[in-house]
Amino acid sequence: MAGIYFHIPFCKRICAYCDFYRSASLARMDDLVAALHRELEDRSDWLRGEAVRTRYFGGGTPSLLAPAQIRALLDHAGELFDCSSVAETTLEANPDDLTPAYLDTLLAAGIDRLSIGVQSFDDACLLWMNRRHTAAEAVEAVRNARRAGFGNITVDLIFGVPGFGGDSLRRTLCQTLELGVQHISAYHLTVEPRTTLGRRAARGEFAPVDEAVSEEEFLTVHRTLTGAGFEHYEVSNYALPGFRARHNAAYWHGASYLGLGPAAHSYDGGRVRSWNVASLEQYLAGAPAETETLSDRDRFNEYLMTRLRTAEGVVLAEVEHLFGRERLARLLHDAKSSVCAHTLRTEDGRLAIPPERFLVSDAVIEALFET
Known part of the structure; x- marks a missing residue:
C-alpha cells in the first residue's frame, strides 16, 4: 500500500x-x-x-x-x-x-x-x-x-x-x-x-x-x-x-509514500528517505529534495518507533526475519524491565505497549533503541 x-x-x-x-x-x-x-x-x-x-x-x-x-x-x-x-x-x-x-x-x-x-x-x-x-x-x-x-x-x-x-x-x-x-x-x-x-x-x-x-x-x-x-x-x-x-x-507500518510540497517527507519503503526544504520560497524556486540512506541500525530503530506506536506492536517473527536472530534476542532482553513494569507485554508472538500505557510510549520505545 x-x-x-x-x-x-x-x-x-x-x-x-x-x-x-x-x-x-x-x-x-x-x-x-x-x-x-x-x-x-x-x-x-x-x-x-x-x-x-x-x-x-x-x-x-x-x-x-x-x-x-x-x-x-x-x-x-x-x-x-x-x-x-x-x-x-x-x-x-x-x-x-x-x-x-x-x-x-x-x-x-x-x-x-x-x-x-x-x-x-x-x-x-x-x-x-x-x-x-x-x-x-x-x-x-x-x-x-x-x-x-x-x-x-x-x-x-x-x-x-x-x-x-x-x-x-x-x-x-x-x-x-x-x-x-x-x-x-x-x-x-x-x-x-x-x-x-x-x-x-x-x-x-x-x-x-x-x-x-x-x-x-x-x-x-x-x-x-x-x-x-x-x-x-x-x-x-x-x-x-x-x-x-x-x-x-x-507511516506506522513502513509502507512507501510520496510527500509533495515544502517540508514534506517521502519514504521508498526500504532504505531511502527524502524531504523537501522547509521554505515556501525555496521550494517554489525548485530547491531539490534532500535524501538519506538508512543504516541497518536506523531501520531497526525506526521499525520499533513506528510499530510500537500501534496496539498490534511488533511481530517477533518479523523482527527475526527482517533484522536477524541476534537483534531479536537483544530486543527481548532489553524489553524485560518494561514487561515487568507492565508498560510492555508479550502475547501471541507480539511485543506491544498496552493502549492504556501509550502516554509513556516514547520513553518505553527509546529504551529499546540500538545505539
Whole structure:
C-alpha cells in the first residue's frame, strides 16, 4: 500500500501551539499548486509502479484550496501513478471553511474522508490556543459534513491544556461522541520553544501541565472513548471498527509514500528517505529534495518507533526475519524491565505497549533503541 501526501502550508491564522512549517500569507497559493503539479511530474518514478491506496492533503490548512485545485491534483496523480484501487482520500479542514456549498464540491472533487481540526468544544480553550473558529461553528461543521454525505469523519482534539482539563475536557469528549464521528485523534499539547505558547511559557505566563495531570487526562480520554466503542489503535488515534486511518497506517507500518510540497517527507519503503526544504520560497524556486540512506541500525530503530506506536506492536517473527536472530534476542532482553513494569507485554508472538500505557510510549520505545 503506497500513499501520496500533499502539504498545503497556508493558514489564515497561526495557532499558538503550532510548530509545523506554515505560512500566514495566502498570496502564493496558485504558485504552490503549480509547483505541486511540477513535483508530481518530477517524482513520478518514486513509487516504482506500486499501486496508490491513499491520498492525503495536510497542512497548514488544506481546506483553503478550491475544490477545482484539489480535483486537478488528484487527476494529475492518477495520470502518473496507479490510483485505480485508491481506498481513502483525506482532506484536513478547519471548521469555519466547511460550508455546505464547499462540502458538496469537495465530494465531487474526490475527497471521501475529512479530518476536522476542532481541538476543543470549549470557547475559552479555543481562544487560548488562538483557533479561528468557535465551538458552535465546529459543531455545525461536523453536522454539515454528515448532511453532505461524508461517512468517514475524524475530529482532532487536544488535551493537556493548562486550565482546561476536568469538566472542560469531559464536555469536549461528550460533544464529540454526540456528533457521531467515526474517528478521533487526541493529542497531548506539546509546548515547543519556537511557538507562541513556548514564548509565553518562557516568560512565566503559564506552566505546562505536570505528569500527574497528563496521565489523568490521558486516561479520561482513553476510558471515555474506548467505553463508547472506539478502538485505541495508535498512541493518539481512536476508531470505530472499520474506520482506522489508512493513510497514517502507511507511516506506522513502513509502507512507501510520496510527500509533495515544502517540508514534506517521502519514504521508498526500504532504505531511502527524502524531504523537501522547509521554505515556501525555496521550494517554489525548485530547491531539490534532500535524501538519506538508512543504516541497518536506523531501520531497526525506526521499525520499533513506528510499530510500537500501534496496539498490534511488533511481530517477533518479523523482527527475526527482517533484522536477524541476534537483534531479536537483544530486543527481548532489553524489553524485560518494561514487561515487568507492565508498560510492555508479550502475547501471541507480539511485543506491544498496552493502549492504556501509550502516554509513556516514547520513553518505553527509546529504551529499546540500538545505539
